[in-house]
Each structure stands twice: as structure tokens, then as C-alpha cells.
Amino acid sequence: MKVYRVAPKKYALDLSGEGSRLTGGRWNPRGAPVIHTAEQASLALLETIPSFDISSTLPPEIQLVTIEIPDDVSIIELPEKELPPDWKAFPYKLSTVRIGQKWIVEGKAAVLKVPSVMVPYGLGWNFLLNPLHPELRSKMSATLQDLEIDKRIVVKLK
Helix, strand or coil: CEEEEEEEHHHCCCCCCHHHHHHCCCCCCCCCCCEEEECCHHHHHHHHHHHCCCCCCCCCCEEEEEEECCCCCCEEECCHHHCCCCCCCCCCCHHHHHHHHHHHHHCCCCEEEEECCCCCCCCCEEEEECCCCCCCCCCCEEEEEEECCCHHHHHHHC
16 A cells, blocks of 8 residues: 655654654644655645645655555544544544544554545545554555645745
8 A cells, every 4th residue: 555745854754753753743742753644746745835844835845655555454434423522623633633632552553544634624634644553563665756836826825
């Protein structure tokens, strides 16, 4: 199975989840390593754009990371009925962080499939990878491609 993420060049090959361990995110608490990926390369880019200050300049050198994970990896999908009402809120709410924390602590699946906040529910999925799970530890590989942001995106966001 292939999943995608967009990352600054210096972090692109890091499959440890260190970035999310340091900062936490919508679906994981600080201290829990998770690799945030998307089902499509375009969604990975869309998910990344808010993290860059591109109001005046293009983001630093970034790369598209294609991560190959085992096809038979265990995945838990978060159904719409189990989403808290504030799941799309920013800043992130504790309700979504707790969902990810429970997934990590229970260890029942290596991957948590969650809806993207960037598109309507069901039209885009993100896959959170637990790099410490036995099904993924040392079983992921990554390939890189340079990614150039179209200058029209910066113009539109100014």
C-alpha cells in the first residue's frame, strides 16, 4: 500500500514520527510518534499548505514522500458517527487527540484512517502510521521526489 506525505527536504526520509512526537497534532498527543500521511499525493500537499507561511514566499525545499507499507497491515477506520462534533476545529481539540492516543495505547492496529479536514467527510482520507507498531517497524520504505509549489498558490493566498 502506498501513502504520501510532503515534508521539508531535511526531514523527508525520517520515518520515525519524531516531528509529531515533538509537536503533537490533531490526532496524536505530544510525545507520541506518528507519521501523518494521505491517501493521495495531492491531498498530502493540501494538508501541508497550512503549515507553511507562504504569504510572501514559497516554502523551503520540500519533497513528496511516497511511503510503501505492507498491504496486509492492520487499519482502524474512524467512522463518522464516532467523530466528536469539534473534530475539524483549529486549534486542535483534546477530543481528537484522545482518539489518537487511545489508538496508540491500545496497539490494535498499525494504522488509523481518519478523514481529512480539508475536504468534506468521506472525500479524502489521512492515514496515521504508528512507526513503533510491530507491523510497521522496519517494514516501511520511502521514495522521494522534489516538489515545486506552483507560484499561483502564493499569489492566491496573499
